Amino acid sequence: MSADQWATLSNTSFSIAVGLYSLAVIAFCAELAFGGVRQADPVRELVGAGGPVERPRPPQDLAPPPESDRGRRYGALAMGLTVLGALAHLTVLVARAAGTDRWPWGNMYEFATASVLVAVVAYLSFAFRAPSLRHIGVFVMGPAVLCMVLVGLFLYAEAGPVVASLRSAWLAVHVSSVVLAMGLFFTSGIASVMYLVRTRYDARVLAGDAPASRVVHRLPLAATLDRTAHRIAICAFPIWTFGVIAGAIWAESAWGRFWGWDPKETWAFIAWVVYAAYLHARATAGWRGRPAAWVNVIGLVVMIFNLLYVNLVSTGLHSYAGVGN
Amino acid sequence: MTTTAPPRPAAPAGPPSPPSLGRRVAARLLRWWRQLTAMRTALMLLFLLALAAIPGSLLPQRSLSQSKVTEYFRDHPSLAPVLDRLYLFDVFGSPWFSAVYLLLFISLIGCIVPRAVEYARSVVAAPPPAPRHLRRLPEHTELRTTLDGDAALDVVEEELRVRRFRVVRRTRAHGPELSAEKGHLKEAGNLLFHVSLLAILVALAGGKMFGYEGSIVLTEGDGFCNSFQNYDTYSAGPLVQGSDLGDLCVDLRSFQATYEDDLTAASFSADIDYGPAGSATRDTTISVNHPLRTDGDRVYVTGHGFSPCFTVTLPDGTEPATDECRPFLPTETRTMSSEGVLKLPDLGPGQTDQLAVAGFFAPTGVVQGGLLTSIDPRPLSPQVAVQVFRGYLGLDSGIPQSVYQIDQTQVERGRLVQVGSANLTAGESFTLDDGTRVTFTGVREFAAIQVSHDPGQVYVLIASIGIMIGSLAMLLLSRERVFARAGPGAGGAGTVLSIGSLTRGSGETGPRFQALTDDLQDALTTRAADGARRTTTPATSPDGAEHAEPEAPPR
Numbered sequence A: 001m002s003a004d005q006w007a008t009l010s011n012t013s014f015s016i017a018v019g020l021y022s023l024a025v026i027a028f029c030a031e032l033a034f035g036g037v038r039q040a041d042p043v044r045e046l047v048g049a050g051g052p053v054e055r056p057r058p059p060q061d062l063a064p065p066p067e068s069d070r071g072r073r074y075g076a077l078a079m080g081l082t083v084l085g086a087l088a089h090l091t092v093l094v095a096r097a098a099g100t101d102r103w104p105w106g107n108m109y110e111f112a113t114a115s116v117l118v119a120v121v122a123y124l125s126f127a128f129r130a131p132s133l134r135h136i137g138v139f140v141m142g143p144a145v146l147c148m149v150l151v152g153l154f155l156y157a158e159a160g161p162v163v164a165s166l167r168s169a170w171l172a173v174h175v176s177s178v179v180l181a182m183g184l185f186f187t188s189g190i191a192s193v194m195y196l197v198r199t200r201y202d203a204r205v206l207a208g209d210a211p212a213s214r215v216v217h218r219l220p221l222a223a224t225l226d227r228t229a230h231r232i233a234i235c236a237f238p239i240w241t242f243g244v245i246a247g248a249i250w251a252e253s254a255w256g257r258f259w260g261w262d263p264k265e266t267w268a269f270i271a272w273v274v275y276a277a278y279l280h281a282r283a284t285a286g287w288r289g290r291p292a293a294w295v296n297v298i299g300l301v302v303m304i305f306n307l308l309y310v311n312l313v314s315t316g317l318h319s320y321a322g323v324g325n
Numbered sequence B: 001m002t003t004t005a006p007p008r009p010a011a012p013a014g015p016p017s018p019p020s021l022g023r024r025v026a027a028r029l030l031r032w033w034r035q036l037t038a039m040r041t042a043l044m045l046l047f048l049l050a051l052a053a054i055p056g057s058l059l060p061q062r063s064l065s066q067s068k069v070t071e072y073f074r075d076h077p078s079l080a081p082v083l084d085r086l087y088l089f090d091v092f093g094s095p096w097f098s099a100v101y102l103l104l105f106i107s108l109i110g111c112i113v114p115r116a117v118e119y120a121r122s123v124v125a126a127p128p129p130a131p132r133h134l135r136r137l138p139e140h141t142e143l144r145t146t147l148d149g150d151a152a153l154d155v156v157e158e159e160l161r162v163r164r165f166r167v168v169r170r171t172r173a174h175g176p177e178l179s180a181e182k183g184h185l186k187e188a189g190n191l192l193f194h195v196s197l198l199a200i201l202v203a204l205a206g207g208k209m210f211g212y213e214g215s216i217v218l219t220e221g222d223g224f225c226n227s228f229q230n231y232d233t234y235s236a237g238p239l240v241q242g243s244d245l246g247d248l249c250v251d252l253r254s255f256q257a258t259y260e261d262d263l264t265a266a267s268f269s270a271d272i273d274y275g276p277a278g279s280a281t282r283d284t285t286i287s288v289n290h291p292l293r294t295d296g297d298r299v300y301v302t303g304h305g306f307s308p309c310f311t312v313t314l315p316d317g318t319e320p321a322t323d324e325c326r327p328f329l330p331t332e333t334r335t336m337s338s339e340g341v342l343k344l345p346d347l348g349p350g351q352t353d354q355l356a357v358a359g360f361f362a363p364t365g366v367v368q369g370g371l372l373t374s375i376d377p378r379p380l381s382p383q384v385a386v387q388v389f390r391g392y393l394g395l396d397s398g399i400p401q402s403v404y405q406i407d408q409t410q411v412e413r414g415r416l417v418q419v420g421s422a423n424l425t426a427g428e429s430f431t432l433d434d435g436t437r438v439t440f441t442g443v444r445e446f447a448a449i450q451v452s453h454d455p456g457q458v459y460v461l462i463a464s465i466g467i468m469i470g471s472l473a474m475l476l477l478s479r480e481r482v483f484a485r486a487g488p489g490a491g492g493a494g495t496v497l498s499i500g501s502l503t504r505g506s507g508e509t510g511p512r513f514q515a516l517t518d519d520l521q522d523a524l525t526t527r528a529a530d531g532a533r534r535t536t537t538p539a540t541s542p543d544g545a546e547h548a549e550p551e552a553p554p555r
């Protein structure tokens, strides 16, 4: 295939991915809205794996209600569509790489596209292992679709070669790890947002003024959301650390110093400190639970700011070609 | 096979006496220290550090670009001095930023030292005794067996030792019990991580104290030696003396920039000769991403551009400038159109006979309506649009001036007057009113060269590796404790094993505990069956006498 054909394939795949993701969002919505069982079902899903293990259980009325067959079908459909969408999404990047003969993160368009893919794949792998996480699908895939649309509209850059300073093996090492960590942090942040929604709802149910939201009730248990957020963040933190170190090593050979408080470096540092604070908060009395989750949400905001503002508005050595200044 | 736990020291209890002043001060200091080193304080300081870094990315910083700061002062003449007094243009060197991270690091020391001591103690000490109520542990279960208590605990010990736990057996008031522990590496990782943070700060500070950086613009054919007078700009740590600079000279032989079809810059590379003063004879090529590293100094190409060359011939035939090249500053990187000036202060005896050839350079020039523009960054058809000024350049006026511009104040005062202008291609010349001839002889490339020296950076790298390894160990490993206690079964028949576990760290603990108890149940059943076959005594014998022969765990 010629470079032009690869470029076309990449662009077509982008549209297909957005389309499939949008359908997946609709299916996730349908699962959440219509997946409940009408009358109270006596058969409850066991929390543990049975056997002699006894664990503290949540109050019965907080546990998500069981799911109807219809709900499960919608859920399976949503997951299927997301997987297909992710394959198309992967094709966007692979075709870019094939057409340009370089790593497919040479500009903001490719970088942002790859980050969203990591977020989707991270979500998928957790949702396959813990099916209750399917119920936050719309809250992960919704933002993912929104990001893709914005990326496609505002950050699009033609397939092409990259500038001299990006021609280095460190592009692969540094940007890959940063993309990976970023996608994971996004997913973790969304889990924390859902945790905040869920705990607020739980507190109101226990206080007796239940708003009786079928949708929130069907979210995973607060503890599951919190644990998911923490576990993803724990994976992402060393990857982010590595990405920053790799960036510093690259900067030492590309720009003459390993650290110079360039805006992008500053925000990478801020994000790192905020996530260290999140991990600390999880281990500090009085900060577990909602306060820690808020710190993770701040981390999410910092990440988004880092991706958009620093690349598009401020000037610095990092600004990718094709957008911004 | 089992170790016995050392006796725990009793808490000293003395009658309270009224504290002396000294003791009160000490107590107050101790309280402050405790507060400073609490996790909660560390958390607040981490937030403060993140917050304190923000203005450094939103406002222009002197360390990044002095010209942007100057511009900011021009655009906000009343606000800028106020911000400047708050160090907002030097955030990362400001007293308040330093205060935050120094406090954080003091807090860090206060946190590491006790933890390191604790860690050292726990490595040699036995796992702690089982808590009174095992059911209150996060994971807990009860197993029934026909074996007696000690035999059942033997089975548990075996299973745990296979899983690389350290095991202690004790007999206390509530019956025989077992404590097991593994995962000290997690704690070691945590210590390594936090110690490496300290190390990185020290290495950074050392690098700043003893490091320096100089930059210079070199036209092909020129060279320089490593000393502060020679650099266009330089910065050095407070402990650097001029004589400390490495003995290094660099000559730029040639420079090449290559471009893709769509004019994306593909590579910049400079062929240089380098070596100690007087014998700069080793040659190499440096380029973006590939600096020269030699004896602690690093030499980079950080930019490039063009140096147009001129010959100026006076009416009497003398040539005050022969093929004299001056770097012109690129004003647009896409087309490399550039601006600069050749200043000739020593033409005649008088101060007013000075000459300046100022101009605009286009590597691939096109003239439209008399105006020269560049359409390509490659020097395919170099052209200059020059204006020649005669008069007083103001070089000795005491006010420093740019080497890329003439001094506009002299023009405004009428002491520097434009005496001619022309568009020239390479080889062309034009003549001024007095017969002076200016020839555009051609163009060479220049490279912006930076020499850096940072003795701390190797240590920063080592500390970073420590941070990496430490964070992996601390985040991905977990520390597990398992406790078991044997009690009589219902109605005095058999044994009930109460087992609980406590895990610190990530990961699903439920499935792992489940797997452990499943294996234990199997082992207990097998062992009970073996025992029943081997002895004629019923396995439920209340005194368990046949168990005097201990079973060594399989290794």
Ligand code: HEM
Pocket (backbone or CB within 6 Å): A272, A273, A275, A276, A279, A280, A282, A283, B037, B038, B039, B042, B046, B104, B105, B106, B107, B108, B109, B111, B190, B194, B197, B474, B475
């Ligand atoms: C200066 C005072 C500090 C104190 C008192 C402190 C204390 C601690 C403690 C006790 C833990 C163990 C938590 C656990 O195992 O769950 C911990 C973990 C950690 N610390 Fe610190 N630390 C300090 C500074 C820092 C700094 C400056 C950073 C990084 C910027 C940092 C990053 C971390 C991280 C990422 C963890 C892992 C948390 C986890 O295990 O989930 N610490 N710290």
